[in-house]
Amino acid sequence: MPYASDHKQKSREKILTSARRIFKERGFDGVTIDDVMGDAGMTRGGFYAHFRSKGDLIAHALASEGPDEQKPWGALELLGFAELYVSADHRDRPGEGCPAAALTQEIARSDDETRTAYTDFLRRFAEVIDTYLGNDGNALSDDALAIMAQMVGTVQMARAVNDPMMSTRLLKAGRQAVEYLLPPEAD
């Protein structure tokens, strides 16, 4: 037989891996199915054996994003995490970065499936922060939500401004702000 039994599954993973990166680099509307499939080493026609539509791909790409992933964020303390998140490196490499910093505004205008996948992602993100803070309750803490918003907003604006000095200053101010937002008991 011409295809191994897990061939389809591997193709699907390749498509998702390409999609996650390219969507974050260029936005949903700036990416065609041809772009994603070409990056994954296939052609457009084969796409529909894996996903129903472009919107379906978007939802699955988002659902497969994890703040825990292969990134080097595991054992660091929260301030170290914030140093990496609110950094020039993260600013300059959106494709390997956080989907919230790259896609939040397009998601706000997307369908329910996509917004649900994003909501779940944000929950996982905030849970990571709460773990750093020592909060192990069920509900997300206000501190975690505020720190997340600070980091996401900062990286976004640092990417958008045209002035390198202002971009650097935004990042610096954002890192400081995370410190100010730490609850007093979490030192």
Added chain:
Amino acid sequence: MPYASDHKQKSREKILTSARRIFKERGFDGVTIDDVMGDAGMTRGGFYAHFRSKGDLIAHALASEGPDEQKPWGALELLGFAELYVSADHRDRPGEGCPAAALTQEIARSDDETRTAYTDFLRRFAEVIDTYLGNDGNALSDDALAIMAQMVGTVQMARAVNDPMMSTRLLKAGRQAVEYLLPPEAD
């Protein structure tokens, strides 16, 4: 003569007024020139008597955005300003709201003209905050930049999540965070 002498100028203003609102509601890519011109009461063909291209319109629409404008934000204190900015009303009415909360990510992927117009807008925005804080120096303060990032990031995520409870909690946490970010001397 069939047209008043200021007719062209008034048409241009109508186009810009429609563009500012529609772009913030649906994003640059989600809006066609037909949409803008239709909203302004004209047809597509007339557009190019006013702007060279869609990108040109985007840059001029952004350049004409002001945080000082006709909005009811004038005389309030900074916390009052933050209450209005980080509110359910602002979340639910992006068309009348801040361009940074609606367009930052698309701008990060736009041409230099657009990014320059955005950078200038952010400077004016941060200057308003610095005025509230009593900072009248030439450079923007870190506090103003951080408060701006907090507000912008919070409203964006509150718009994108699919869970009304989580959206409300994000707004509440974001408003609290602005308080924590106030410098100690500005009480």
Added chain:
DNA sequence: GTCTATAGGCAGATAGAC
């Protein structure tokens, strides 16, 4: 200055070969 009409290009989705 603004209109209608159209040129030209691109992208999402499908059909059918292998």
Added chain:
DNA sequence: GTCTATCTGCCTATAGAC
């Protein structure tokens, strides 16, 4: 399962009438 070829619709920009 993936390929090439194609249908269909939409959008930017231009041409030319009024």
